[in-house]
Amino acid sequence: MSEVLLNVENLCQYYKVSKGLFGKTQYVKAVDGVNFQVYKGEVFGIVGESGCGKSTLGKTICKLIEPTSGKIEFEGRDITNLSRKEMREVRKDMQMVFQDPYASLNPRMSVRNIVAEPLKIHGLDAGRQETDKKVIELLQKVGLDSYHAVRYPHEFSGGQRQRIGIARAIAINPKLIIADEPVSALDVSIQSQVLNLMNQLKREMGLTYIFVAHDLSVVEHISDRVGVMYLGNFVEIADKESLYVNPLHPYTQALLSAVPIPDPTIKRERIILQGNIPSPLNAPKGCKFHTRCPKCMDICAEIPPEKKQVDKTHCVYCHLYD
Amino acid sequence: MKKDNKTDQNTDIRTPFSEFVRKFKKQKTAVAASIVLLLIVLIAIFADFVAQYGINDYNYSEMLQGPSAKHLFGTDEFGRDIFSRIVYGARISLAIGFGAVSLAAILGAILGLISGYYGGIVDSIIMRVCDVLFAFPGLILAIAIVAILGPGLYNVVIAVIVFRTPTFARLVRGTTLQMKDSVYVQAARSLGASDARLLFTHILPSALPSVIVQYSISIGGSIMTAASLSFLGMGAAPPTPEWGLMLSNARTYVFMCWHYAVFPGLAIFLTVLCFNLVGDGLRSALDPKLTD
Numbered sequence: 001m002s003e004v005l006l007n008v009e010n011l012c013q014y015y016k017v018s019k020g021l022f023g024k025t026q027y028v029k030a031v032d033g034v035n036f037q038v039y040k041g042e043v044f045g046i047v048g049e050s051g052c053g054k055s056t057l058g059k060t061i062c063k064l065i066e067p068t069s070g071k072i073e074f075e076g077r078d079i080t081n082l083s084r085k086e087m088r089e090v091r092k093d094m095q096m097v098f099q100d101p102y103a104s105l106n107p108r109m110s111v112r113n114i115v116a117e118p119l120k121i122h123g124l125d126a127g128r129q130e131t132d133k134k135v136i137e138l139l140q141k142v143g144l145d146s147y148h149a150v151r152y153p154h155e156f157s158g159g160q161r162q163r164i165g166i167a168r169a170i171a172i173n174p175k176l177i178i179a180d181e182p183v184s185a186l187d188v189s190i191q192s193q194v195l196n197l198m199n200q201l202k203r204e205m206g207l208t209y210i211f212v213a214h215d216l217s218v219v220e221h222i223s224d225r226v227g228v229m230y231l232g233n234f235v236e237i238a239d240k241e242s243l244y245v246n247p248l249h250p251y252t253q254a255l256l257s258a259v260p261i262p263d264p265t266i267k268r269e270r271i272i273l274q275g276n277i278p279s280p281l282n283a284p285k286g287c288k289f290h291t292r293c294p295k296c297m298d299i300c301a302e303i304p305p306e307k308k309q310v311d312k313t314h315c316v317y318c319h320l321y322d
Numbered sequence: 323m324k325k326d327n328k329t330d331q332n333t334d335i336r337t338p339f340s341e342f343v344r345k346f347k348k349q350k351t352a353v354a355a356s357i358v359l360l361l362i363v364l365i366a367i368f369a370d371f372v373a374q375y376g377i378n379d380y381n382y383s384e385m386l387q388g389p390s391a392k393h394l395f396g397t398d399e400f401g402r403d404i405f406s407r408i409v410y411g412a413r414i415s416l417a418i419g420f421g422a423v424s425l426a427a428i429l430g431a432i433l434g435l436i437s438g439y440y441g442g443i444v445d446s447i448i449m450r451v452c453d454v455l456f457a458f459p460g461l462i463l464a465i466a467i468v469a470i471l472g473p474g475l476y477n478v479v480i481a482v483i484v485f486r487t488p489t490f491a492r493l494v495r496g497t498t499l500q501m502k503d504s505v506y507v508q509a510a511r512s513l514g515a516s517d518a519r520l521l522f523t524h525i526l527p528s529a530l531p532s533v534i535v536q537y538s539i540s541i542g543g544s545i546m547t548a549a550s551l552s553f554l555g556m557g558a559a560p561p562t563p564e565w566g567l568m569l570s571n572a573r574t575y576v577f578m579c580w581h582y583a584v585f586p587g588l589a590i591f592l593t594v595l596c597f598n599l600v601g602d603g604l605r606s607a608l609d610p611k612l613t614d
Contacts, residue, residue: 064512091514103505108338108527118513152337168513 004076005176005208006038006061011070013053013060017281028280030056032232033070035307038176043202043209045223045240047216047255049277053232054212055099058180061210062094063087074176092122095169099181101161105153111164112149115139118171138167141204143197159190163197170201178210183218195222216259220244225313228252231280231288238314248316250295287319295320345607352603355596362593366412373406377563386579396581398571404582407563408589414564415593418475418548419541422482427537429483430490431529435521437491438498449495452488460485464547468556475548475564478557482544493536497529531608535601542597549590565590 013031018024030053038044046054060067063079072080079090095118098104105114115135119125125134136146142163153161162182169177179198183191199222201207213219219226220240227237228251236249247253254271261268273292278284284291290300297319305317347353365372381401389396395404437448455463467481498521501507507524515524549566551557558564560571565586572583 059508062512064508088514088516091512096509096512098505098509100505104509106506106510106524106527109523110337117510117515121514121516121519165509168509 002040004037005040005074006210007071007073008034008036008061009071009073010035011057011060011072012068013056013065014068026281029232029283030280031060031067032283034232034234036227036234036237038208038210040175041202041206041208042224043211043222045211045213045219045226046229047213047219047226048229049214049255051277051280052229053280054214054229055180057229058096058178058210058212062091062096062178064096088122092172093175095172095174095177097162097165097169097177097179097182100185101158101165102153102185104165105161107153109152110149111135111139111144111151111153111156114153114164115149115167115171118168122172124172134171138171139164141170141201142167143193157190158186159194162186162190162194166194166197166201170205170207173205174207176208176210178212180212181214182211184213184215191218192221198222216255228255231277231283233288234317235289236314236316236318238316242311242314246314248310248314248321249289249318250293250320251289254294287317342607346603349603349606351599352606355599355603358592359596359600362412362596363416365409366416369409369413373403373409375403375406377407377410378402378561379406386575386582388579389581395585396579398568398582399575404568404585407568408565408585411563411565411568411586411589412593414475414558414562415545415548415590418479418482419545419597422479422548423486423537423540423544426483426486426540427490427533430487430492431494431526431533433487434491434494434496434529435498435526438495439502439517439521439525445495448491452491455485455488458485460543461547461550464551465554465556468551473556473559475558475562478548478551481551482547485547486540486544489536489540490533493532494526494529497532498525501525501528531604535605535608538597538601538604542594542601545597546590546594 011031011034012029014027014029017026017028019026032053034057036044046057048054056065059065061072063072063082067080070080071078074090074094079087082090109117112132112135115138116125116131119131119134125131132149135149139146139148144160144163144167148156153164156164165182182198183194186194195218198209202209209222211219211222223240225237225239226243227234228243228249229235230251236243236247236252243252244256247256250271254273257268257271271294273294275292278288278291284301286302287293287300287305290296293300299319303319305319307315307317308321309315310321379402381397384393384397384401386399387393387397393403393405395408398404398407433448437445458466463485464478464481467484468477471477471480502525507520510520510524548557549564549569552564552566553570555570558567560567568586569583569590572586576583
C-alpha cells in the first residue's frame with residue numbers, strides 16, 4: 001500500500017445523557033477508542049449493525065461532530081482541534097456523501113445551485129458561465145444530463161439524487177470522500193449503478209473512500225479493506241479477500257454466515273447470535289462482544305482484547321488469538 | 323437512467339415558486355382579495371390623480387353633506403371631501419402597515435435566527451424578552467409605548483414594531499431549531515459553509531413561507547392598531563387624514579350623518595379584511611401538507 005492519507009488514533013465520541021435534574025450523567029460511547037489508517041487510493045469499508053457507531057465515526061472524522069478525545073490526522077496534519085475556519089481549508093480535500101438522498105439536498109435549491117455550492121463556498125466559481133459549464137460537466141460525469149441543472153431535487157428519483165449528492169461531493173476535487181451508507185436507501189438495482197459510478201469516479205479522479213455500510217455484499221463489492229465495528233470499536237480490520245475468506249473474529253464469522261447467497265441449493269451453517277446488541281449506555285466490561293460470543297472465555301469478561309496483527313494486512317481484537 | 327428522462331425533457335420545470343403560484347391561483351377568495359388590495363395600493367400611490375379635492379380644502383358652505391356626485395362619500399364638519407381624505411389616508415395606513423411590519427419582520431427574523439442557531443444564553447435572553455412582550459395584549463402594549471414616547475405617527479410605528487417583532491422572532495426560531503440539524507444543513511456544513519451562509523441560504527428560506535403568511539396577517543392587524551391608536555387620540559394629530567382619526571371625529575355626528583363614520587370605517591374594514599384573506603390564501607398555498 002501507498003502512503004497514509006488518514007490516521008485515526010484512539011478516537012472517542014461520547015454523548016452526554018443526563019437523566020432528570022438529579023439523575024447522574026451517563027455517556028453513550030458511540031465511538032470508543034478507534035484506531036485505523038486509510039491509505040491513499042483505497043476504499044476502506046466500515047460495516048456493523050445498527051447503532052454500532054459507524055455513522056458517528058464517519059461524521060466525527062470530518063468533524064461534523066467534535067470528537068470527545070483522540071486524534072485525527074489528515075495528510076499528516078492533526079485536524080482534531082482545528083477551528084471551523086481552519087477546517088474549511090481541510091474540507092476542500094474531504095467531502096461527504098450522505099445516506100438519505102431525499103434529505104441531504106435542499107429542496108429549495110435548483111440542482112445547479114446545489115452542485116455549485118461547494119465551488120461558491122471555496123471561492124472557486126469564476127463567473128456565472130464558468131460555473132454553469134463546470135456544473136454541467138459534473139452532472140455528465142455522474143451520469144446526469146445538462147438539462148437537469150435547472151430542476152429541483154423533488155423531481156428526481158433516489159438514485160438520481162444520490163448522483164447529485166456525489167456530483168456535489170466531487171465538485172472541488174477532494175482527496176477523500178466519506179460515504180455514509182450512500183446506497184442503503186436505494187433499490188438493489190440502483191445500488192449497483194451508484195456503486196459502479198463511485199468506482200469509476202475513484203479511478204478517474206484518484207479518490208479515496210471511506211465507505212460506511214451495513215450491507216456486507218455492498219462492502220465486498222467496493223472495498224479494498226474492511227473494518228468490522230461492534231459497539232463503538234473495530235473488532236477486525238483486514239483486506240477484503242482475507243476477511244471474507246478467513247474471518248477470524250467470532251462476530252465477523254456470525255455476520256458473514258448471515259449474508260444471503262443467491263443460490264438455494266447451497267446449504268450453509270449459520271451462526272446465530274444470542275440476545276440483542278447491548279445498550280451503548282452501559283457497554284459490557286472486557287470484550288464488548290463477550291455477552292453474545294459463542295466462543296466466550298473467562299478472560300473475555302475481564303480484559304478488553306488488544307489488537308493482534310495476525311498477518312501483514314489482517315488484524316483482530318480477540319482473546320482467541322492471544 | 324439517462325434515457326428514462328429524455329421524454330420529460332420539455333415539460334415545465336416545477337420550481338417551488340411556480341408551485342406556489344399554481345396553488346395560490348386556486349384560492350378564489352384570496353385572488354379576489356389580492357386584486358382589491360392591489361387596487362387600494364394603486365389608489366394610495368396615485369392619490370393625486372384619484373382625489374378631486376385636497377385633504378384640507380375647507381368649504382364651510384358644504385358642511386356634513388351626504389354622498390352626492392360632487393362629493394362621492396359626502397363631506398365632514400369642515401366641508402372637506404371625505405373620499406379624497408380616505409384616498410390620502412390610504413397612504414398613511416399602508417405606509418404604517420408595510421413599513422412597521424417589514425421592519426418588525428426583518429428584526430424578528432434576525433433575532434430568531436441568532437436565537438435558534440446559537441442557543442444558550444443568547445437564546446434565553448432573547449426569548450425571555452419576547453415572553454415579557456407576549457404577556458401584554460397587543461393594543462395595551464402599543465398604548466403603553468405611545469404613552470411613554472408621546473403621541474404621533476412615528477411613535478405608533480415604533481409601538482407596532484415592538485409588539486410585532488416577538489411573533490416573527492418566535493416563528494423563525496422554531497424553524498431554525500428544526501432545520502439546523504437537518505441533513506441538508508449538515509451537508510452544507512460538511513462542504514465548509516460559513517454560519518452566515520447556513521443561516522441565510524439554507525435555514526431562512528425554509529422559514530420564509532410562515533414568515534410571509536405572518537407578514538400579510540400582521541399588516542392587517544397593524545393597520546388596525548394604528549387606526550385604534552389614532553382613534554384614541556394617541557396617533558395621528560388633526561388635520562392628518564388618518565382613518566382612525568376620521569372615525570374618532572365622526573363620533574360626534576354619528577346620529578346626524580351616517581356617512582361620515584361609515585366610509586372611513588369601511589376603508590379600514592376592507593383593507594384589513596383583504597390582508598387577512600390574502601394571508602389565509604398564502605397559508606394554504608405555502609403549506610406543503612395541503613396538496614391541491
